[in-house]
Amino acid sequence: MKLIKTQEAVGHILCHDLTQIIPGEFKGARFRKGHVVTEEDVPVLLSMGKEHLYVWEMQLGMLHEDDAALRLCGLSMGKNIRRSEDIREGKIELFAQCDGYFTVDAERLFAVNSVPDVMLATRKGGTAVKSGDKLAGMRVIPLAVPESTLEQAETAAGPEPILNVLPYRLKSAGIVTTGSEVKSGLIEDKFTPAVKRKLAAFGIETAAQIFSGDGVENVAAAIAEVRAKGVDLVLCTGGMSVDPDDNTPGGIRAAGAEIVSYGAPVLPGAMFLLGYFSDGTPVMGLPGCVMFAGATVFDLILPAVAAGVPVSRRDIVALGNGGLCLGCKPCTYPLCPFGK
Incomplete structure (x- = not known):
């Protein structure tokens, strides 16, 4: 491409979109890439502050911004993602094709963005997305x-x-409700309805619920009973503190789960537990905050688990940066810094 005076551009082909902004009326591409400049265009272009124009002049070894954006799209767009139909002002955007768990290889993204004149911007990886959500935008700078x-x-x-x-893979969950006071009916079970709502958002049906009462052996037996029903996920509600009579962590261990982490650097949700059985079935111990808080550690971990992505202790430790909920009223999660 070459730079020429606008008055001398008649008959030349624009090599990029030209944006016009009329406050309160219009903002967009007034002239598109590939447009052949006419005499009538010159006053409009000058009114837009375009005293010079870049017109197309192909040089060997150079790429136009649109072609470069297509190359960036090729290295970034993976499973269940679609691209914008048009390339606007040298930019391509990506969108989710289904509900699911959005993953970003952060190290490789950093490496790509470290290349001069290249930019690839994404929404935060490791988060739940809906079909149609915008995921990323990319272009080169020149x-x-x-x-x-x-x-x-x-x-x-x-x-x-x-x-x-x-996409989310888990379809069914079994809930073990601990506590003799709940089993006996002295206290209403308000925990399960909250958990069911969160599971349903990921397409997970609550297939079984067992009231275990107290005691490590009772909790372990209840876990074995719900697992025998073939559920994809086991959730234990309550009994997660360090009090001597809170036996849920011990019951999960006694049931045969390998504990990834008991405790998380997240508030609310510090007493959260995550483990896996030998067949890969995940089990979580949910602290009481899940019952009443707008967003907790459960909301941060559930999308990955629902998609069948193994969660490591390192993943949980990394939640500390952004793991403090600010307790906003009303709660706006996930449109907030929590977990990001």
Whole structure:
């Protein structure tokens, strides 16, 4: 491409979109890439502050911004993601094709964005998304870049796409409700309705509920009973504190689960427990805050678990940065900094 005076541009082809802004009336591309400039266009272009224009002049080894955006799309767009139909002002956007768990390879994303003149911006990875949600936008900064720039970005990205949406895989859950006071009916079970609502948002049906009462042996037996029903996920509600009579963590261990973490650097939800049985079935011990708080550690962990993504202790430890809920009224989660 080359830069020429607007008055001399008649008959030349624009190599990029030109945006016009009329406050309160219009903002958008007044002239599209590929437009052939006419005499009538010149006064309009000058009124837009365009005294000079870049017109197309292909040079060997250079890529137009649209072609560069397509290359960035190729290295980023993975499973269950669609791209915008049009390339607007050199930018391509990506959208979720289904409800699911959005994953971002943060290290490779950093490597790509470290290449000069390249940008790939995403929403926060490790979060739940809905079909149609915007996931990312990408472009190069100049109107044209050396092809070697995109080759660098592709090398930094590696052979696999950086972004994916993983559909939710878990379909059923069994709930073990601990506490003799709940089993006997002295206290109403307000925990289960809250948990059921959160599970339903991920397409998980509550297939069984057992009231275990107190005691490690009783909790372990109840866990075994719900597992025998073939559920994909086991949840134990209550009894998660360090008080001597809170036996849920011991009951989960006695049931044969390998504990990933008992405790999380998240408020609310510090007494959260996550474990897995040998067949891969996840089990969670949910602290009482899940019953009444708008968002807790359960909301941060559930999307990954629902998608069948193994959660490690390192993943839980990393939640500390952003793991403090500010207790806003009304709660706006997930449109807030919690967990991000």
